[in-house]
Amino acid sequence: MPVRANLLRIAAAGAAVAFLVLMIVSGRPRESGQLVQAGNAGLMSEKPEDVDRVDVEMDGKRLVLVRAAGRWMRAERELPKPVVERLQMSLRFMHVAEPVRTLGREEYAGTPAADFGLDPPRYSVLLSRDGRPLLRARFGAPNPQEVLQYTGVEGRDAIYLMPRFVGREWEAVIAGASAG
Numbered sequence: 001m002p003v004r005a006n007l008l009r010i011a012a013a014g015a016a017v018a019f020l021v022l023m024i025v026s027g028r029p030r031e032s033g034q035l036v037q038a039g040n041a042g043l044m045s046e047k048p049e050d051v052d053r054v055d056v057e058m059d060g061k062r063l064v065l066v067r068a069a070g071r072w073m074r075a076e077r078e079l080p081k082p083v084v085e086r087l088q089m090s091l092r093f094m095h096v097a098e099p100v101r102t103l104g105r106e107e108y109a110g111t112p113a114a115d116f117g118l119d120p121p122r123y124s125v126l127l128s129r130d131g132r133p134l135l136r137a138r139f140g141a142p143n144p145q146e147v148l149q150y151t152g153v154e155g156r157d158a159i160y161l162m163p164r165f166v167g168r169e170w171e172a173v174i175a176g177a178s179a180g
Helices: 002-026 081-096 164-178
Strands: 053-058 061-068 071-074 101-103 123-129 132-142 148-153 159-163
Touching: 053 164, 061 164, 071 081, 081 164, 123 164, 132 164, 148 164, 159 164
Parallel strands: none
Antiparallel strands: 053 061, 053 123, 061 071, 101 159, 123 132, 132 148, 148 159
């Protein structure tokens, strides 16, 4: 019996080595169906770290946030860490959060932009890099269920229904950066 058990162990070890060699030769690991691949399905194709200036307009007021020497500043003062973390999350959402639905011009033709809360918008966010605008998003009203928010992007005809958490994160940035 001991000889047979040893042969089984050797065969199992050989099969494992063969599998590893096959993985190495194929050049890629096995995919797992449980992994979610991160992409840039959001409104902004540029990476969040590309943004070095954020201009927010809300209620006739303007809020300017600038990244200088790796730190986010407002009016020559460094933003508190919790506000910076929310700002970084907001920028990430603009890059990765996918619209739940996109309304083409033909779908909303004849409906005033005010019906979506976009004329005027509740607030708008201009994201820039090196003085060049990357994206201007206008955030409007939430949908009737309040889980999505109408969002427009300058230069695009579509109106996007974005997950409400995207707008809420921007609202937290606005409140945190405006305080003090």
